[in-house]
Amino acid sequence: MAASAGPEIERLISLLSKLPGLGPRSARRAALALLKRRDQLLGPLADALADAAAKVKTCGVCGSLDTQDPCAICADDHRDGALICVVEEVGALWAMERASAFRGRYHVLGGLLSALDGVGPEALRVSGLVNRATDGAVREVILALPATVDGQTTAHYLADRLAQADVSVTMLARGVPVGGELDWLDDGTIAQAMRARRPA
Amino acid sequence: MAASAGPEIERLISLLSKLPGLGPRSARRAALALLKRRDQLLGPLADALADAAAKVKTCGVCGSLDTQDPCAICADDHRDGALICVVEEVGALWAMERASAFRGRYHVLGGLLSALDGVGPEALRVSGLVNRATDGAVREVILALPATVDGQTTAHYLADRLAQADVSVTMLARGVPVGGELDWLDDGTIAQAMRARRPA
Known part of the structure; x- marks a missing residue:
């Protein structure tokens, strides 16, 4: 790629090109x-x-990344331990934190169930979630998973697994995003927003 | 950005976001x-x-980047030392090398003259180029500079400065790029391609 620039530069470029x-x-x-x-x-x-x-390690409780284990969120007593928000990946956890819309704790699955990619429950942090949900302190598990086929399959599977626990299992609302023009939205979103309509 | 993820991750993200x-x-x-x-x-x-x-340093002869000084190209006896190709930056040198269209040596200016950005000749490797061009061994200096206002200003300035040296000063041809559909080309390119037309 950078002919004659030496193997050090070649290697640097090849590693950088692996970043998303x-x-x-x-x-x-x-x-x-x-x-x-x-x-x-x-x-x-x-x-x-x-x-x-x-320094960065995976939190043994929720699966997030931090320099401490348990992570800062799991160790924060001001967070509501009765609420667990389940996310696919740490990136989704960060997005939730940026939105400042949740003050409970998290559980990072580490992926989604996928028949196509051969990802089963044992590849994800499912049993850890069930253990946390059944420890008596948790009241609600919020499934904040993507609105995709794999996301919904995973949400249904987790709802089944959590049925035995004495917790309510909820999902993020679906509807028109902020700034969303109806003209540009897909039919599925419009249909869901219509079904989930509420008093103005 | 990644709230509660610790300063190490914040710092990593902030540095990565400075990459082009x-x-x-x-x-x-x-x-x-x-x-x-x-x-x-x-x-x-x-x-x-x-x-x-x-390990990577700037070549004292041509201004390219390499782990050796002089760089591998300046040190390569199989390269034609009578030809110097002047480029704006190392990225352009790499592009020329990938095209395998040139077997001479290079001179990396380190930028372009720009009245707007206040870049004068002293900020570029101009005197080094003039010295190399007047050492007697060089026959031709090819100005491979971008077809922009600053690129052309710089090319004219360099042609002036090199007029005293006993070398021919040339520029890359302008015309229709490979795969270029006339429909999608700007008028300037079409006009230049027409003026520089040649026997088919």
């Missing part, structure tokens, strides 16, 4: 940007990566 | 991908960055 959102061309641009800004960018990023590799 | 092509959202996705694939991606990338920071 970076193809070979943008990986080359990123490598050049890094090499041009060594003190402000390349050095700090190398340190940040080494730091993250050394 | 990565915004805050894709930086978060990249950070998660790195943290999920520690042994295959995070560790190797940290090493590759540290390695590049330690």
